[in-house]
Amino acid sequence: MLRLLRAMALLGMLLIAHGAWAQTLRMAGDAWAPYADVALLNGGLSTDLVRTALTRAGYTVEYDQVPWARAIHGVGEGRYDVLINAWYSDERTLIGEFSEAYMINRLRFIKRKTSDIQYESLQQLHPYSIAVVRSYAYSPAFDSDASLKKVPVASFSTAARMLAAGRVDLTVEDEYAARFALGHEAEEVRDSVEFLSKSLSENSLHILVSLKNPDHARIVADFDKAIAAMKADGSYDRLFKLHGL
CATH class of the missing domain: 3.40.190.10 (Periplasmic binding protein-like II)
Structure with a gap:
């Protein structure tokens, strides 16, 4: 009985640790076909690439399609964790951390x-x-x-x-x-x-991860690593072909 209780306690600790790591990320972007649009296959190419990479990195993702101004404001306020399709600007580094270019x-x-x-x-x-x-x-x-x-x-x-x-x-x-x-x-x-x-x-097109998320640096690193792996295994190119680009 004692051994069973110890095993259950250990399992509980592992689940808590996993849950703290495999967090749910709230993603946002505006309608920008063919890259992002909920009416398109898998939400468009950018949405598909970002969702696939973050899922492969162990995250659960939710996506809201909203007007651009609302998306960027939401990242700044922390309502959204990830802006899926951002061009680099110095001003945006005040609200988020950029990934490496993924397109x-x-x-x-x-x-x-x-x-x-x-x-x-x-x-x-x-x-x-x-x-x-x-x-x-x-x-x-x-x-x-x-x-x-x-x-x-x-x-x-x-x-x-x-x-x-x-x-x-x-x-x-x-x-x-x-x-x-x-x-x-x-x-x-x-x-x-x-x-x-x-x-x-x-x-260059990047994701922008809100500085309000305390794990922003790790999310960016995990995303970059997943995109590199997708390019290496061919799944990156296959998604481009899937979306006709």
Whole structure:
């Protein structure tokens, strides 16, 4: 009987220790197809990659799709543990710890087909209005250029429609995300715009783990290790193919 009680006590301690380690992480992100959207297969590519990596690292995850401003604010306040798809900015290091890059996004400007706007430097774009999504970080040079006429909007779809209607001169978005979104716009929007040939930048995509979570450093390390293992065993590439990218 004594041996049984000791065994039960040991099992209880192990379960408590495991429970403290294998915590449930509250993840958040905005609708950003094809990377994140609850209407897509497994929530989109980014959602699938992040969920798979954290699950392989031993965590349980819950995901909320919310507007971007709410997601970033929630990470800052600690309501969410993980922002699944963040571009790096110094400002965000005040609220969270970035993982290593798990993907690269190519940012491109979009104009109306009837426009003769050319882009070789940001200075060339100073005369033009550019629709940007609120709270997004694009590139350090673009974000810090106070001479650019940035028009904050709620989403890329809004930006694309404003561009097609002539209410702004340009917008900017990740190439795959823009192509996906434009494919779901009305024909008069989709057929009236085009990409400029030169990219603004290539941005690394990270998870951002809230500093309010006391285990943020370990979560980031576990995620990075899991992504590296997925690349090594081929499951990373298989997820890209699964999502058609």
